[in-house]
Amino acid sequence: MSRKTNQLALLDASGQVPGCKEPLFGLNSERLSALMEEIGEPSWRGNQISEAMYNQYIKEISEITTLSKSLRKKLTTAGWQVGTPAISNAFKSQDGTERYLIEFPGSGPRAETAEAVWMPEGDGGEAGDTANDDPTDWRRATICVSSQVGCAVNCQFCLTAKLGLQRNLTAGEIAGQVVAVLDRHQVRVGRDRVNLVFMGMGEPFLNYDNFMAAVRLLVREAGMSPRRMTVSTSGIVPGIEKFAQEAPDVRPHLAISLNAPNDRIRAEVMPINRKWPIATVIDAVRSVPLRPRERITFEYVLLGGVTDRPEHAREVARLVRRTGLPSKVNLIAWNPGPGITYTTPPSESVAEFQNILVGEGIPAFLRQPRGRDIFAACGQLKRTIDTDTGSGRFG
Numbered sequence: 001m002s003r004k005t006n007q008l009a010l011l012d013a014s015g016q017v018p019g020c021k022e023p024l025f026g027l028n029s030e031r032l033s034a035l036m037e038e039i040g041e042p043s044w045r046g047n048q049i050s051e052a053m054y055n056q057y058i059k060e061i062s063e064i065t066t067l068s069k070s071l072r073k074k075l076t077t078a079g080w081q082v083g084t085p086a087i088s089n090a091f092k093s094q095d096g097t098e099r100y101l102i103e104f105p106g107s108g109p110r111a112e113t114a115e116a117v118w119m120p121e122g123d124g125g126e127a128g129d130t131a132n133d134d135p136t137d138w139r140r141a142t143i144c145v146s147s148q149v150g151c152a153v154n155c156q157f158c159l160t161a162k163l164g165l166q167r168n169l170t171a172g173e174i175a176g177q178v179v180a181v182l183d184r185h186q187v188r189v190g191r192d193r194v195n196l197v198f199m200g201m202g203e204p205f206l207n208y209d210n211f212m213a214a215v216r217l218l219v220r221e222a223g224m225s226p227r228r229m230t231v232s233t234s235g236i237v238p239g240i241e242k243f244a245q246e247a248p249d250v251r252p253h254l255a256i257s258l259n260a261p262n263d264r265i266r267a268e269v270m271p272i273n274r275k276w277p278i279a280t281v282i283d284a285v286r287s288v289p290l291r292p293r294e295r296i297t298f299e300y301v302l303l304g305g306v307t308d309r310p311e312h313a314r315e316v317a318r319l320v321r322r323t324g325l326p327s328k329v330n331l332i333a334w335n336p337g338p339g340i341t342y343t344t345p346p347s348e349s350v351a352e353f354q355n356i357l358v359g360e361g362i363p364a365f366l367r368q369p370r371g372r373d374i375f376a377a378c379g380q381l382k383r384t385i386d387t388d389t390g391s392g393r394f395g
């Protein structure tokens with residue numbers, strides 16, 4: 001048997017190592033309750049395990065003191081573990097932003113790391129999400145979460161694209177990034193307010209079922225509000241259509257990564273536009289039922305000389321107005337990365353672009369670059385280890 005076949009033989013169909021059970025983290029109360037019944041315990045024990053993992057951030061079965069000692073022993077002897085994703089490396093920016101490499105216990109040979117980012121004051125991206133927001137209300141911590149390791153979408157301005165797609169993250173691995181970061185900063189849901197943005201590595205709508213299962217875990221088990229969550233898509237139309245069917249009590253805000261004023265330029269910077277051009281994406285977005293005063297966000301990365309000219313701003317204003325959707329535009333000056341030849345526009349061009357949009361009656365906000373010095377800013381996530389040179393560890 002070759003070495004490769006040998007390695008494959010270690011995996012069962014779910015990618016788990018035989019004898020090692022899947023982590024409890026990632027199972028919801030119903031599945032935990034069913035598991036308890038299967039091993040001859042009352043089903044309400046499942047709720048106790050959920051509370052321990054998702055609200056108290058307990059990482060070891062032996063520390064779940066609401067369970068009897070004998071049950072804790074029974075679970076560990078049978079090979080169960082909590083398996084909360086863990087922060088393996090942390091990089092701290094001068095502006096307080098922290099970028100983490102997160103590893104996933106129990107994923108055996110598939111254990112690539114993903115990245116999450118903590119922004120203590122957010123980056124302004126949530127400003128104006130609803131029409132009557134207090135303009136200072138977004139100034140709260142924001143966690144940026146990954147949905148895949150790497151990404152297949154290949155946006156030309158994005159460092160994550162350089163990794164290609166390594167694999168989808170499971171629901172537990174997506175929700176677990178949030179719990180690992182909440183635990184590190186001693187954030188308690190209900191007492192402290194925090195925003196989540198699914199804008200880290202990967203395209204959430206190309207890992208749709210796991211992404212939405214993670215949102216349900218965060219809402220129903222961890223008690224977070226979907227109104228404090230935003231998912232950004234590059235315009236995966238089947239994903240947007242599915243998203244439109246989700247119940248409002250688990251549906252985050254929707255952001256479309258627009259990044260260009262028309263199909264010609266967008267197809268250059270985002271090849272996915274050849275499959276789903278702007279009008280097709282907008283048609284799909286129209287099927288998403290918005291809550292009262294909710295807005296669709298159009299994310300727009302300004303690339304110096306490519307998408308940042310005044311005529312582009314006027315074209316974006318016309319495009320957004322023609323959608324007829326309650327919407328706003330988030331502007332992001334491109335964050336540089338090694339091996340990508342775009343330039344960051346000067347701050348005057350960014351200000352002029354914003355002024356033109358606002359002058360045309362389009363709400364437009366500037367997302368602050370957070371953690372550029374540690375490769376934590378938008379489009380910079382590629383598991384960089386050496387922040388002096390930007391060299392990364394791939395795969």
Ligand code: SF4
Nearest residue numbers: 151153154155158202
């Ligand atoms: S911007 Fe988002 S969708 Fe595009 S390549 Fe990067 S991670 Fe993927």
